[in-house]
Amino acid sequence: MTIAEKILSAKSGRSAVTPGEIVEAYPDLVMSHTATWRSASVMQRVGATRLYDPDRLAIVLDHISPAKTEKYAADQQASRNFARQYGVGKFYDVDAGIAHLVLMEAGHVAPGDLIVGTDSHCTIYGSLGALGTGIGYTEVTSVWITGRLWMKVPESVRITLDGRFSTGVYSKDLMLYLIGTLGADGCSYKSVEFYGNAIPALSVSERMTMANLAMEMGVKCAFVPPDLKTAEYLQARLTDARPYQPVYADTDAVYLEQVDVNLAQLEPMVACPHEVENTKPIGEVAGTHIDQAFLGSCANAKYEDLVVAAGILKGRRVHPGVRLIVTPGSKKIMLEAMNSGVLQTLLEAGGMVTNPGCGACAGDGGMLADGEVCLSTANRNFLGRMGSGKSSIYLSSPATLAASAIEGAIADPRGFF
Amino acid sequence: MESIIQGRVFKFGDNINSDVIIPGRYLIYIDKERLGQHAFEMLGEGFGAKLRSFDILVAGRNFGCGSAREQAATAIQGLGVKAVVACSFARTFYRNAINDGLPIVECPALYPVVAEGDVIQIDLAAGKIHHAGREHTFPKMPDSVRQILELGGLAEYLKAQLADEAHRAREG
Ligand code: SF4
Numbered sequence: 001m002t003i004a005e006k007i008l009s010a011k012s013g014r015s016a017v018t019p020g021e022i023v024e025a026y027p028d029l030v031m032s033h034t035a036t037w038r039s040a041s042v043m044q045r046v047g048a049t050r051l052y053d054p055d056r057l058a059i060v061l062d063h064i065s066p067a068k069t070e071k072y073a074a075d076q077q078a079s080r081n082f083a084r085q086y087g088v089g090k091f092y093d094v095d096a097g098i099a100h101l102v103l104m105e106a107g108h109v110a111p112g113d114l115i116v117g118t119d120s121h122c123t124i125y126g127s128l129g130a131l132g133t134g135i136g137y138t139e140v141t142s143v144w145i146t147g148r149l150w151m152k153v154p155e156s157v158r159i160t161l162d163g164r165f166s167t168g169v170y171s172k173d174l175m176l177y178l179i180g181t182l183g184a185d186g187c188s189y190k191s192v193e194f195y196g197n198a199i200p201a202l203s204v205s206e207r208m209t210m211a212n213l214a215m216e217m218g219v220k221c222a223f224v225p226p227d228l229k230t231a232e233y234l235q236a237r238l239t240d241a242r243p244y245q246p247v248y249a250d251t252d253a254v255y256l257e258q259v260d261v262n263l264a265q266l267e268p269m270v271a272c273p274h275e276v277e278n279t280k281p282i283g284e285v286a287g288t289h290i291d292q293a294f295l296g297s298c299a300n301a302k303y304e305d306l307v308v309a310a311g312i313l314k315g316r317r318v319h320p321g322v323r324l325i326v327t328p329g330s331k332k333i334m335l336e337a338m339n340s341g342v343l344q345t346l347l348e349a350g351g352m353v354t355n356p357g358c359g360a361c362a363g364d365g366g367m368l369a370d371g372e373v374c375l376s377t378a379n380r381n382f383l384g385r386m387g388s389g390k391s392s393i394y395l396s397s398p399a400t401l402a403a404s405a406i407e408g409a410i411a412d413p414r415g416f417f
Numbered sequence: 418m419e420s421i422i423q424g425r426v427f428k429f430g431d432n433i434n435s436d437v438i439i440p441g442r443y444l445i446y447i448d449k450e451r452l453g454q455h456a457f458e459m460l461g462e463g464f465g466a467k468l469r470s471f472d473i474l475v476a477g478r479n480f481g482c483g484s485a486r487e488q489a490a491t492a493i494q495g496l497g498v499k500a501v502v503a504c505s506f507a508r509t510f511y512r513n514a515i516n517d518g519l520p521i522v523e524c525p526a527l528y529p530v531v532a533e534g535d536v537i538q539i540d541l542a543a544g545k546i547h548h549a550g551r552e553h554t555f556p557k558m559p560d561s562v563r564q565i566l567e568l569g570g571l572a573e574y575l576k577a578q579l580a581d582e583a584h585r586a587r588e589g
Contacts, residue, residue: 022559038447038487046576063441071445120485120509136487136513137447138571145575150561184432185479189508218482220508275432363441382436382483384459 002156002253003223004191007131010247011114012151019155019254026148029056029108031117033099034063034362035137036079039118042141051086052147058090058117059083060102063362065094066355097330097356100124100212100298105332107237110244111226116143121298121379123215127207128234129226129246131191134215154191154220155256156249161196163264168414170308171206172300172377172397174261175213176269180279182259188218190256193249198263199224204233205304212299213379216276225249268413270375271395274383282400282412290375292368293318293405294386295351295398296327297361297378303333303342305377305398310337310345312402312416318350319408325366326351327359351405360386368393375404420542422500422520424472428533431477435489435510438481444488452488453495468496473539475531476503481510490517500539502546504528515562518570522546524555541566 001009005017012023032039036059051057059079067073076094083091096102100121103109111129115122118137125132135149143149159178165171179186192214194207202210207224214222224230226246238244268282295301295309306328318324326346328334334356337343343353360366361378368374368391376386381393396404399413406416436459443455456465468474474493480503481489490513493501501514504525514521522539527546531537538547544557558566568574 022561035444041447042572042575046572047579048575069445075445118485120483134485134509136485136490136509136516138487138516139512142516142571142575145579184482185505185507188479188505218479218507275434277432380434380436380483382434384440385436389459389461 002191002249002255003193003225003247004131004154004156004221006247006249007112007114008151008153010112017153019153021153022150023153024148025114025151027056027116027143028113029058029115030140030143031058031060031099031103031115031119031122032137032140033060033118034075035118035140036061036082037075038137039141039144040078040082042138043144046141048145051144054087055089056147057088057144058103058108059088060092060096060099061094062097062099063358064364065357067094068364094357095331097328097333098298098358101302101329101333104128105237105330107234110234110238110242111230111246112244116140116149120215121212123219123222124208124212124298126211126221126223127204128230129223131221133221154189156191156193156253157187157257157259158255159192159194159259159261161194161198161261161263163198163262164201165263165266167417168399169266169268170397170399171202171209172213173266173269174263175210176271176279176395177266178261179213179217179271179277180269182217184216184218184275184277186217187214189220192219192222194222194224200227200229203304204229205302208302209299216379268397268400270400270410271381273381273392273394276379276381276395282410285394285410286412288394288410289373290322290404290409291372292366292374293322293324293401294327294360294366294374294376294378295401296325296359297376298329299379300377300398301327301329301333303336306333306337306342306346309398309402310342312399312413313349313351313406314345316349316406318405321408322405324351324405325354325360327354328356330356363387375401375410377401421538421540422473423538424499424536426473426475426531426533426535426537427468427471428531429474429476429480432479432482433476434483435481435486436483438489439486439492444486447488447491449491449495451495452492456492456496465496468498472499473537474498474501475528476501477528478504480506482507485509485513487513487517490514490519494519502527502539515566516571518566518573520566522555524553526553
């Protein structure tokens with residue numbers, strides 16, 4: 001069996017499952033973010049008064065935080081009240097950061113877990129070997145109450161990565177390359193497993209970007225099989241001393257497709273408006289004027305990402321025509337970046353730093369006016385996602401973003417090392 | 418939900434994402450009417466209003482890709498749209514549509530032959546679409562899933578289940 005097949009069979013009490021089958025699975029964790037109040041209101045509407053298991057809930061108020069209108073304030077209040085009323089211990093308020101990063105940092109995600117949540121980028125949990133996938137808020141309510149949901153066992157795709165990235169190229173570039181090559185529905189409903197001799201050298205942070213961006217080729221879930229780096233990351237964080245069992249695919253597991261990539265052959269990539277699959281090598285877009293540079297999101301606002309950007313910006317200046325907005329992914333990341341001087345570097349170079357969270361990625365601050373262009377390290381560049389329907393969003397790695405912020409136009413980061 | 422849905426078709430291309438269906442700034446709402454007022458507004462002023470004169474959306478590949486926002490399905494219903502037929506759906510949209518009581522059908526054969534304004538008839542129970550004297554078949558949904566749709570969505574389904582449990586407990 002593949003990793004997805006093994007996790008789904010374990011969580012549905014079966015000894016084996018095959019792709020296409022529908023199982024009743026019991027997730028280990030149900031994440032809800034800003035949508036929590038909506039799920040709570042459904043709970044009221046259906047007349048339920050009990051949770052299947054409050055310990056399986058995690059709530060993080062990340063999008064639009066702190067509240068920017070009275071309506072948001074009331075919604076957040078409802079979420080807070082819900083958490084209190086039902087004794088939800090894994091509750092993180094508006095100061096914590098982006099749900100995905102907060103949950104992994106807090107040690108709530110372990111290999112082999114099944115995690116569902118009100119966000120499509122739940123796929124990111126696969127960076128630690130957990131099956132994460134997004135569902136809607138009504139379905140979250142249903143899992144809160146019944147503890148389970150129906151899931152279709154996906155077919156799996158194997159992606160083998162060999163070689164090493166050249167300087168200035170990162171896992172974001174790899175993912176943009178894959179999304180551009182395979183298409184926005186290239187792995188629709190599939191589970192993707194990453195293998196190859198390139199994996200051991202990739203940091204957990206780089207793996208998070210991979211599993212996060214995999215969503216943009218339509219995956220149900222994505223995995224980097226746990227190894228020593230995973231164990232190290234978890235050791236520092238799994239505070240609840242929860243025993244976990246890494247799940248690996250069997251040697252005779254069946255894959256629908258096999259994709260091979262040599263990392264050494266990749267160059268910096270950019271996704272052009274208005275679809276992530278619309279990717280181009282940096283050379284074809286270099287010189288495109290930008291008004292805003294957004295270093296943020298669950299894809300690329302981790303500590304390592306800020307370090308990469310700061311490394312390029314140190315001793316240089318952001319172009320006067322560019323607003324560089326830095327939104328650290330979580331409070332922990334922000335603290336680390338503060339202590340190490342990374343935040344200072346970014347500020348001194350001419351950037352601004354906002355509170356941790358989704359920020360401009362969710363349309364919270366940093367909106368774009370008609371005709372404006374933003375380069376962003378996020379994972380989506382859909383029409384109007386950051387403001388005006390007449391604005392444009394390009395996506396890149398933090399390195400390309402930093403280089404471009406300096407140039408005032410999309411720029412190849414390789415000239416900055 | 419009725420098993421036979423008939424109406425005029427509006428045709429979309431590939432990869433219509435959920436940010437375009439309903440922009441993030443309106444996720445503060447969960448009711449059909451209000452979401453319907455802002456559905457597809459990124460595609461230009463009056464676009465949503467125009468869609469109201471159609472009954473069924475037909476789309477290419479990967480309809481509803483992107484964000485897992487359930488309101489994408491709600492907003493479409495807010496426009497008075499009765500069903501969506503696409504070559505394929507993104508999985509989160511597929512689930513959300515069912516959970517929201519919006520009938521959706523995967524039928525790639527219809528796409529190349531149907532035009533805006535055409536009238537089609539969808540027979541959900543039989544797994545058939547009638548269009549211009551031709552019949553296209555599509556795989557029927559699993560019973561458990563169709564039951565959710567028939568009750569008008571997951572919330573109604575949950576409500577019925579809870580009522581059933583309470584009833585049994587009393588009888589018990
Ligand atoms: S950072 Fe952006 S993509 Fe990630 S959860 Fe927040 S809004 Fe979604």
